[in-house]
Amino acid sequence: MQRHLHLNLFIHGRGHHEAAWRHPSASPLPLTDIRYYTDLARKAEAGLFDSIFLADTLGVGEDVTHAPRTWLEPITTLAALAGATSRIGLIATCSTTYTEPFNLARQFASVDHISGGRAGWNIVTTWLATASGNYGGQGPLSHAERYERAEEYMQVVTGLWDSWSDDAVVDDRASGEYARDGSIRAVNHKGPHYQVAGPLNLPRGPQGRPVFVQAGSSDTGRRFAARYAEAVFTAQMEKATAKDFYADLKALTADEGRPPDQVLILPGLSPVIGATEAEAHRIARELNDLSDPEVGRKRLSGRFGGHDFSHLPLDEVLSPEDFPDPATVQAARSRTEVIIGLVRREKPTLRQLLGYMAGARGHFVTAGTPEQIADLIEDWFRDGAADGFNLMPPVLPAMLEVFVAEVVPLLQRRGLFRTAYAGETLRAHYGLARPEVRF
Numbered sequence: 418m419q420r421h422l423h424l425n426l427f428i429h430g431r432g433h434h435e436a437a438w439r440h441p442s443a444s445p446l447p448l449t450d451i452r453y454y455t456d457l458a459r460k461a462e463a464g465l466f467d468s469i470f471l472a473d474t475l476g477v478g479e480d481v482t483h484a485p486r487t488w489l490e491p492i493t494t495l496a497a498l499a500g501a502t503s504r505i506g507l508i509a510t511c512s513t514t515y516t517e518p519f520n521l522a523r524q525f526a527s528v529d530h531i532s533g534g535r536a537g538w539n540i541v542t543t544w545l546a547t548a549s550g551n552y553g554g555q556g557p558l559s560h561a562e563r564y565e566r567a568e569e570y571m572q573v574v575t576g577l578w579d580s581w582s583d584d585a586v587v588d589d590r591a592s593g594e595y596a597r598d599g600s601i602r603a604v605n606h607k608g609p610h611y612q613v614a615g616p617l618n619l620p621r622g623p624q625g626r627p628v629f630v631q632a633g634s635s636d637t638g639r640r641f642a643a644r645y646a647e648a649v650f651t652a653q654m655e656k657a658t659a660k661d662f663y664a665d666l667k668a669l670t671a672d673e674g675r676p677p678d679q680v681l682i683l684p685g686l687s688p689v690i691g692a693t694e695a696e697a698h699r700i701a702r703e704l705n706d707l708s709d710p711e712v713g714r715k716r717l718s719g720r721f722g723g724h725d726f727s728h729l730p731l732d733e734v735l736s737p738e739d740f741p742d743p744a745t746v747q748a749a750r751s752r753t754e755v756i757i758g759l760v761r762r763e764k765p766t767l768r769q770l771l772g773y774m775a776g777a778r779g780h781f782v783t784a785g786t787p788e789q790i791a792d793l794i795e796d797w798f799r800d801g802a803a804d805g806f807n808l809m810p811p812v813l814p815a816m817l818e819v820f821v822a823e824v825v826p827l828l829q830r831r832g833l834f835r836t837a838y839a840g841e842t843l844r845a846h847y848g849l850a851r852p853e854v855r856f
């Protein structure tokens with residue numbers, strides 16, 4: 418059987434470009450209006466996407482006066498989207514650092530039931546330094562501590578999702594037996610960070626547990642992904658680094674004793690699409706003209722954990738020495754590696770760097786015709802850089818609509834993408850096995 422690529426729609430603001438919310442083709446709906454999200458999820462489903470994804474940050478950014486976000490709490494939103502769609506997978510971020518495992522396990526199991534087996538969890542440790550102020554104010558945990566806690570967290574939530582056997586509920590009105598004796602068991606986890614008795618207070622979901630998605634690409638993040646992730650989102654600015662990442666993560670996964678095809682690697686892709694190349698470049702220019710370098714400067718500072726870049730002139734060429742060493746960054750470490758890699762390679766001015774970051778925050782940005790975008794997707798897919806893409810349309814819904822109408826049919830004609838959903842669950846779309854209960 419021919420290998421098919423996978424497509425996830427990353428819903429973010431009114432599009433991934435920093436200035437998307439101001440663009441005339443962006444949705445007129447408020448970002449707190451659920452119709453905005455249901456419309457996008459339905460459009461992605463009409464385009465036969467595997468899934469949609471909602472990210473989450475646990476605090477307001479310092480750029481809030483000039484940069485709206487996807488405001489609605491993601492798990493609540495997934496529940497609403499579950500009712501508005503029937504096939505597409507529904508993925509949301511939830512933080513291991515700031516969520517009790519019992520809450521998280523319960524919420525995702527509920528979404529899995531509500532959606533008929535379409536839930537996915539993007540496991541993040543939360544890089545945003547200011548989030549800690551909203552959760553007890555102990556100060557942010559270090560990168561290493563966050564991942565260490567996340568390891569234990571995975572044991573706890575997996576135990577909770579496995580605390581009911583698949584056939585636990587009998588629901589036999591005649592005999593009076595609701596749940597099978599011995600099919601629901603305690604977890605009794607007592608570790609350095611978590612003490613959780615269990616069992617979970619609801620039956621196992623249709624997928625057993627949500628699909629595990631992961632999006633940290635540092636060395637520690639990759640090892641974590643190799644152990645747990647079934648799909649990986651990653652920011653790569655060029656095909657060469659995407660190929661290295663792909664090969665490395667598949668090898669690490671095999672080292673963990675897991676089949677490498679059970680980890681899908683989905684780099685971010687933010688295409689500005691026009692009927693002609695000239696039109697695509699015009700739209701890209703319109704977006705760039707609407708962006709404000711001072712908003713970008715604040716965002717850059719956030720990625721580096723609050724590092725002060727205010728003294729750097731906008732129009733002088735940058736050098737890697739203008740940035741802290743990524744190994745010392747406790748925030749979005751792998752993204753800082755991507756940024757410094759770009760500075761080393763292309764020697765941009767700060768204005769140029771911020772312009773590039775405005776596109777999709779360090780993900781791959783391109784502008785072209787539907788044919789050119791399909792060529793790029795095919796090339797990365799066939800050449801060992803991707804199992805599919807995390808589509809990050811620069812403006813929503815306009816660039817999603819063009820992608821579904823123009824690029825998806827090209828991919829289908831080339832035999833690269835499904836022409837109908839073959840299954841009902843996110844696991845089925847992604848080609849992932851259903852985990853056995855470890856009872």
Ligand SMILES: Cc1cc2nc3c(=O)[nH]c(=O)nc-3n(C[C@H](O)[C@H](O)[C@H](O)COP(=O)(O)O)c2cc1C
Pocket residue numbers: 471472473474510539540541542543544545631632633634635636637638639650651652685748749750751752807
């Ligand atoms: C596509 C994508 C989506 C992400 N979504 C979130 C998110 O919603 N919330 C969050 O705190 N971090 C998010 N991250 C950040 C990562 O989960 C991770 O915390 C960050 O990259 C730092 O870890 P690392 O140094 O191992 O990469 C995302 C990263 C990527 C590539």
